[in-house]
Amino acid sequence: MSKLECRVCHHQCKLGENQTGLCNARSNIDGKIASVNYGEITCLALDPIEKKPLRHFYPGSMILSVGSFGCNLKCAFCQNHEISMAKNNDIKTQYAGSENLVQIALDFETRGNIGIAYTYNEPLIGYEYVRDCAVLAQKNKLKNVVVTNGCVNEEILKELLPYIDAFNIDLKGFSENFYKNIGGDFETVKKFIKTAHVRSHIEITTLIIPGENDSEQEIVNLSEFIASVDYEIPLHISRFFPCHKMKDKNPTDVKKLYELAETARYKLKYVYEGNC
Numbered sequence: 001m002s003k004l005e006c007r008v009c010h011h012q013c014k015l016g017e018n019q020t021g022l023c024n025a026r027s028n029i030d031g032k033i034a035s036v037n038y039g040e041i042t043c044l045a046l047d048p049i050e051k052k053p054l055r056h057f058y059p060g061s062m063i064l065s066v067g068s069f070g071c072n073l074k075c076a077f078c079q080n081h082e083i084s085m086a087k088n089n090d091i092k093t094q095y096a097g098s099e100n101l102v103q104i105a106l107d108f109e110t111r112g113n114i115g116i117a118y119t120y121n122e123p124l125i126g127y128e129y130v131r132d133c134a135v136l137a138q139k140n141k142l143k144n145v146v147v148t149n150g151c152v153n154e155e156i157l158k159e160l161l162p163y164i165d166a167f168n169i170d171l172k173g174f175s176e177n178f179y180k181n182i183g184g185d186f187e188t189v190k191k192f193i194k195t196a197h198v199r200s201h202i203e204i205t206t207l208i209i210p211g212e213n214d215s216e217q218e219i220v221n222l223s224e225f226i227a228s229v230d231y232e233i234p235l236h237i238s239r240f241f242p243c244h245k246m247k248d249k250n251p252t253d254v255k256k257l258y259e260l261a262e263t264a265r266y267k268l269k270y271v272y273e274g275n276c
Contacts, residue, residue, distance in 0.1 A: 006033045008125060009072045009152045010185035022183070023125040024087045025070030035126040039101075040093035042083045043067040043120045046108055052117055052147055053236050055272055057166045057201050062112040063145060064105045067120025068129070069093065073149055074183045075172070076245035077209055084121045098132040105142055115143030115165070124152045127160060134163035150192035151184045157195055166201040168236075169193055173206070173213035174222040194229055203234040205274075208252045208260060210240065216263055223264040223271075232269045237261050239275035 003014040006026050013021035015028035025037040047065045049058055069091055071084035078084055083091060096104070105116050116137050118130045123146055134144040143165045150169045171189060172182060179186040196202050204226060208214050219237075226233050237260055239252040254276055264271045 004028050004031070004033050007153060008127065008156055010188050011072060011183075020087070021072075023070045023072040023122070024085070025068070025125045035128050036088055037068040037070055037093075037126045038129045039095050039097055040068050040088075041066060041096050041101075042069050042086075042091055042093055044096075044104075046111060046113060047117070049114070049117075049145075052119065052145060052168050052203075053205060053272070053274060054145065054166055054168055054201075054203050055236075056203065056234050056270065057145070058114055058143070061114045062108070063115055063117045063143070064108055064113050065117045065119050066096075066101060067118075067123070068126055069121055070125055071122040071149070072125050072151055072183070073122070076182070077207065077212075077240060078244050080120055081244045098129070098136050101133050102136045102140055102142065105137065106140060115145065117145040117147060119145075119147035122149055122151075124148050124156060124160075127152070127156050131160055131163065134160065138163050148192075149184065150189040150196075152192065153188070154191060154195060157192060161196070161199045164196075164200050166203075167196050168203050168205055169196065171204050171206050171222060171226075174218050174225065175213075178213055190225065193226075197229050197233065203236065205236040205238055207238045207240050208257055209246070210249055210252055210256075214252070214256060214260065216260065219260045219263045220267075223267040227267040231267060234270040234272065235264055235268050236272045236274050237264065239273070241275070 006013045020027040069083045069086040145166045147168045176186045241251045261271045
């Protein structure tokens with residue numbers, strides 16, 4: 001039987017029958033590429049919206065955060081690697097269909113919940129679940145938020161855009177080489193940011209890793225790019241702590257983080273330091 005190409009992201013995995021892609025979440029099942037993590041929940045929590053992080057989208061409110069397993073990047077610094085790098089049989093999940101999840105979100109409205117945030121792992125590798133939940137959530141006047149690495153093809157984003165109110169997008173570095181090292185695609189992320197901004201509220205997060213993406217010039221380039229889209233897009237510059245395969249690195253120097261934030265403010269109106 002011939003292999004099928006998955007068209008969700010830049011990897012374009014070619015999968016034989018019952019073979020799973022690099023993301024650990026999409027497989028060739030009965031001659032069709034399907035999401036194997038559909039509705040398989042690993043994490044569920046009611047969070048402050050600022051934790052996503054979103055500072056300019058319904059500040060002071062709460063949002064129901066939901067995650068599954070799998071990711072199409074392989075970041076050595078991943079803070080959620082236990083679920084993002086997991087395969088279907090590696091981790092305990094609980095199934096929640098779209099109607100079930102939306103009902104949970106509605107039940108939390110009495111505690112200030114405004115909607116659903118698809119987060120923790122890379123939600124868009126299982127975009128079908130995000131779409132089905134988001135359509136139903138929107139009908140129930142709930143907000144939909146996606147926290148993503150932005151490494152998915154434009155047609156997937158365009159299918160979701162009518163239903164997504166806000167994105168936080170990880171702009172993990174600002175060079176082709178950095179993205180190559182983590183298995184990502186630099187141009188795909190930049191295009192994602194430009195396209196998402198047209199219709200949804202967006203904020204951007206960059207984790208500052210010592211010796212990897214912490215040069216002043218890289219932050220100049222990064223902030224200039226964001227400003228070319230819209231200088232009012234909020235940027236969250238976040239402090240790195242040793243984890244996963246980078247336990248030998250030191251945490252980001254706080255003074256350095258604040259200096260880089262000041263550099264970004266030459267081009268951007270809203271810059272926030274995080275994890276300090």
